[in-house]
Amino acid sequence: MKDLFMYSLLVLSFSSLNGCYWENFSKTERVEPIRLTAPNSIETLIDEIKSATENGYRIRMTGSGHSHSDVAITEDILLRPIQLIDVLEIDRQRLYDPEETQLVRVESGITVRKLNSYLDSQGLALPNMGGYDGQTIVGATMTGTHGSGLDHGPMASQIVSLQIVVDDGRVLQLEPSNGITDPDNFPGVLEENTDINVELIQNDALFNATKISIGSMGIVYSVVLKTDKKFWLEEIRTLSTWEEVKAPGGFLDRLINGLPLDDTEVQPEYYELQYNPYKVGGERSILITKRYKSYEPLPIDTERGQPGTTMLSGLITLLEKPLIWIVDNFQFIAPILVEQSLKSQSDESYINVSYKVFNIGIVNYTEAYAMEMGFDLDESIAAIERTFELGEQLRDKGIVHSAPVSIRFVKAADELIAMQQGRDTMIIEFIMINGIKGDRELFNTYAQTLMEEFQARPHWGLDFKLLQGTEWASILFPKWEQWIQHYETLNPNGTFDGRVTDRLGISTSPR
Ligand SMILES: Cc1cc2nc3c(=O)[nH]c(=O)nc-3n(C[C@H](O)[C@H](O)[C@H](O)COP(=O)(O)OP(=O)(O)OC[C@H]3O[C@@H](n4cnc5c(N)ncnc54)[C@H](O)[C@@H]3O)c2cc1C
Secondary structure (H helix, E strand, O other), X not given: OOOHHHHHHHHHHHEEOOEEOEEOOOOOOEEOOOEEEOOOXXXXXXXXXXXXXXXXXXXXXXXXXXXXXXXXXXXXXXXXXXXXXXXXXXXXXXXOOOOOOOEEEEEOOXXXXXXXXXXXXXXXXXXXXXXXXXXXXXXXXXXXXXXXXXXOOOHHHHEEEEEXXXXXXXXXXXXXXXXXXXXXXXXXXXXXXXXXXXXXXXXXXXXXXXXXXXXXXXXXXXXXXXXXXXXXXXXXXXXXXXXXXXXXXXXXXXXXXXXXXXXXXXXXXXXXXEEOOOOEOOEOEEEEEEEEEEOOOOOOOOXXXXXXXXHHHHHHHHOHHHHHHHHHHOHHHHHHHHHHHHHHHOEEEEEEEHHHHHOOHHHHHOOEEEEEEEEEHHHHHHHHHHHHHHHHHHHXXXXXXXXXXXXXXXXXXXXXXXXXXXXXXXXXXXXXXXXXXXXXXXXXXXXXXXXXXXXXXXXOOOOOOOOOOOHXXXXXXXXXXXXXXXXXXXXXXXXXXXXXXXXXXXXXXXX
16 A cells, blocks of 8 residues: 555645755755645656657656755655555566575665564564665665675675666666566566566676665666565674774774684674764774674664654754853863763663664754765775864864764675765764755765765765765766766766756756
């Protein structure tokens, strides 16, 4: 059953007397498209796309609107995913291995939250995810959304097959050359409606071009994900210092050199860092988070961090405006606030099912912006130390951080324009509560400097339009030209152009 209640809510909340508008979660982007609609089946999706192409309109699908950047937007026909949210059947006769039990097929608009609940009910789980679950699965994968841990690529790497509607209404099923589907057993029609033809293409480059394509190569109807068995995580958060973390034998030194992170047999599969951009008492604090996986059920611990931390985070979320005033007017307080945030998160043990540990919880609802840049893992120490200098320069100009800076690690990705393409990646995430003085200047200073000095790559969703034109895109993403070729093949009429392709200077029919 499609969720008609959600649909009515959407129509109510996004209609105005002057027409329809769409706004992203962080209210950084807003558009009044010619048409805002939510297809409720692949048939209506095909009709919308064919009609857009025939009439010379652009068409795009949004996810949950959680990108701060312009990636989801077109002024013409904007589709919402809220009626493409179902789990679908897999036709096992088509597979090389019909017995494979960890493949799950879903419509593109299912949220990570709903997907997690479904997987849990089946004794399955996503192998990794970001720190939040409000995104749609394809909205998340399209921008290179990631979690942390060098055994895992971005979430897009969990997709093993996808069905995409291209500009003339054809449905392509894209897979890698060693894909899950046996071409000899492929009937050439859609599982749900045998009147719809589907063309199977098993081609590595095309598959890797499409999975992360910021909505610009067609609209994905469904994906097949390779999931894991259900697992539990024990999270341990320890306060340390930058000197300890970067010293020989310290966390970063071990990670960069491929050494075990712990001196015990059991190793954490997931890990991340948070640091205070400012020294307090002569030391720079770092919070090390390690997460240990267990397929055996573990006793669940309901509260994370020091007692009262969840309540405190909730209060900060509620009392943002006074907090902004305090930070803006008493900037000396910023380092102490950030220090307190790190200390309150330290925890000897927090245990829950995997997806509840990956999800960092209530802080996701704070009205905040985040901006991410990805670096070659080997440059982690130099890049992080450069951010310390930039942080001090910004403070001298009266611009201060209002939250810890977070660091995550992601395995090298095959997807052509992934921020993790071709290199194990260290990702720095800068977070600012909305409205703090100088927030945009802070983001711009870090992004521009780190891009120029380290060839750091922006996250397609957590970015404030750093890339203008193709010059830097082609320097930062080594497979950019290859991606452009596939983009041009699948977008010959400019049907999937949008604000992002205009900004990048790659629209087929620029505006
Ligand atoms: C609170 C919060 C927490 C976050 N946490 C993380 C994190 O831990 N790690 C991380 O990496 N990022 C994180 N992000 C960033 C977020 O994951 C990405 O911006 C993601 O792309 C948002 O997904 P969405 O469903 O909202 O899609 P949107 O932002 O609405 O769209 C993203 C892109 O997907 C395209 N798209 C959507 N559906 C389709 C479709 N069916 N076919 C073709 N194209 C489609 C859109 O056109 C657009 O280009 C976070 C963002 C927020 C606001």
